[in-house]
Amino acid sequence: MKQLRSLLTTALLSSLALTACSSLSNTLLPVGTQTAGRVQAQAASSAQTNLSAYSIGAAKNLIAARKQSPAPALAARNLSANFATPEWVKDAVFYQIFPERFANGNTRNDPPGTEPWGSKPKLYNFMGGDLEGVIQKLPYLKELGINAIYFNPIFEAPNSNHKYNTADYMKLDPAFGDMNTFKTLIAKAHSMGIKVVLDAVFNHSGDAHWAFQDVIKNGPKSKYWNWYLVHGFPVVQEPKPNYESWWGFASLPKWNEYNPEVREYLFKAAEYWTQQGIDGWRLDVPNEVRDMNFWREFRTRVKRMNPELYIVGEIWGDGSPWLQGDQFDAVMNYQFRETVFDFLINDKTSVDQLDWGLEGLRKRHPDSVTYSMFNVLGSHDTARILSMAKGDINKVKLAALFQMSYVGAPVIYYGDEIGLAGEMDPDCRRTMPWEPSQWNQDLRTYYKRLIQIRNQYPVLRRGSFRSLMRHNDNRTFAYLREDAKSKIMVVINNNLKAQDIPLDLTRVNVPDGNLRDLISGRTLQIRNGQLLAPQVPAKTGLLLEWSPAR
Structure with missing residues (x-):
């Protein structure tokens, strides 16, 4: 009776903790603990296709191609128009x-x-x-x-x-x-x-992982039973896991991130390595x-x-x-x-x-x-x-x-x-x-x-980006990177043959000047708003540094 009381108390406290954690996100918590050691999760992962027959890389490509990646729990909130990044x-x-x-x-x-x-x-x-x-x-x-x-x-x-x-x-x-x-x-x-x-x-x-191994060994008596999303005991891995995992890979059991203990464990790990520099x-x-x-x-x-x-x-x-x-x-x-x-x-x-x-x-x-x-x-x-x-x-x-x-x-x-x-x-x-x-x-x-x-x-x-020219038939493209001090023009010939690439720059506010290809050293000129890049080889590009006309 004492052991049963302990298990029920653990289940109740865990359920309350999970519910409290869930309320922070304004989302519904997956169905909670029904009996000690059994957590049923109606998460996106529970409806995932089993892709365990593939390599991890191949599985990710399939997920991307099928657009099956789980949707975020919350809609975008537009917190900051232009927040700081490193x-x-x-x-x-x-x-x-x-x-x-x-x-x-x-x-x-x-x-x-x-x-x-x-x-x-x-x-x-x-x-x-x-x-x-x-x-x-x-x-x-x-x-x-x-x-x-x-x-x-x-x-x-x-x-x-x-x-x-x-x-x-x-x-x-x-x-x-x-x-x-x-x-x-x-x-x-x-x-x-x-x-x-x-x-x-x-x-x-x-x-x-030591926590999952403890769950396998001790089942509902494990102190980590609710660190994962296990549907029943004993834990079964083959032929199909009876716990949530990454797209059916039995070797990758999914964390129960609503559990405060799991969160703290993972955040402490992140902090530890961050502290290492x-x-x-x-x-x-x-x-x-x-x-x-x-x-x-x-x-x-x-x-x-x-x-x-x-x-x-x-x-x-x-x-x-x-x-x-x-x-x-x-x-x-x-x-x-x-x-x-x-x-x-x-x-x-x-x-x-x-x-x-x-x-x-x-x-x-x-x-x-x-x-x-x-x-x-x-x-x-x-x-x-x-x-x-x-x-x-x-x-x-x-x-x-x-x-x-x-x-x-x-x-x-x-x-x-x-x-x-x-x-x-x-x-x-x-x-x-x-x-x-x-x-x-x-x-x-x-x-x-x-x-x-x-x-x-x-x-x-760090400079701005703007397109200067597009030509679908010739498969040529030009764009400008610009800041207060300099301009670099990129001209791309994505054609199967070499060709002249003319650019009319009068409408895109690029002043006359001299251009030097930073890769080959080749020089060109913009005069009266016109530029001609003669016979640019097939499948190549020019990286042109602009300087004022003299």
Whole structure:
């Protein structure tokens, strides 16, 4: 009787706590506890398709394609017309590192069964990449012009190479190193002017997490039974989990974020790593956290520690509900990627569609967000740009030119700059080759020059953007980046043949002057409002610095 009374008391208190927490968000809490240890959640995840037969990356692409991503719990509130985002992000050139595949700097921490560097990537194999390897390659990144790194998860997560199945948020995965390694990485990166952004997986844990293991072992007697959304006991994982998980993946049980204890645990983890000196958080599938107040509290707590901490959410669609000034600073700009790829890589859309599509994205958000957007051309969840371009280096170069001259922070997925290929996950997670003979040196030189130009000219990072010319038949496009001190004009020939590109600038208020292509050194002139760029090669562009006519 005493044990039953204890269980019922726990259930009642938990139900009251969950209801109180839910009321903060003005949303209905999923159906509460019916018996001790059984929580039934009518969350978006309960109606999700089971995608566990796919890789995580493939599943995310399917979710995005089907528009099945859970809707936010609250409508956008338009809290701030132009809230502050971290200043440093506007000047950032990011480099995304998948730690297990970037560089192996310490073979002593290789997981059992580690395969030779360069082996074919599989869903569950290991190559030995670690943080010591990143430390050793920081000079490479600095020389390339990188000033910010985004890392895929680095916390303890056994039996995976991606580490999205967290077992302990307070520990570094031993295959990547220890805390001394991490502290050395932070110190050396910062000494080189390189910021560090970590990946936070707070929608779900891994099934090896100590709290979930306790639930499996002790069932309704576990003190953590209501940390997850378990439908009954005993816990069943196969063939279908009897608890909420990420899209049917039994290895990724979903947190009950309405539970105050869960919230405090996750916020403490975020605060711990923020205290270690990181510069930002990338949030994994944050739209699947049902209570948007979770992210409001997250922002308050980490920004209190560091107001310049960058918060970027993995949102594949419209990020507006999370970009009102009370949750994220930016989102992974997959909509930018899709719009650019449709025009430059897949040749599916017109110049008008490109320009109007990007204009719509810019108008959707305040400038502080637009100039802080995380502009990806590829990631660990997508096929690599070279493979998407079917090996056409000129398409890759043109997309890179556009990315580096557009508003928002450009992001390079490791290896794209040297022509690393790869289809969908796991193939897009190949090891970084460190033998220069395996690099496309011409592509790497081009990337390096583009980054150098972006770092040199503030107008490309902070200046205004406006279209100057669109020609659908010729597939040519020109736009201007401008600030009080300088002007840079970008002219793109997305045609299969070289062609003259004339521009009538009399109606767009670009004064006569001299132009110098910052890539080739080629010079042109604007006279009487007219510009002719003769025989611009196919699938290339010009990056033209304006100076007054003499």
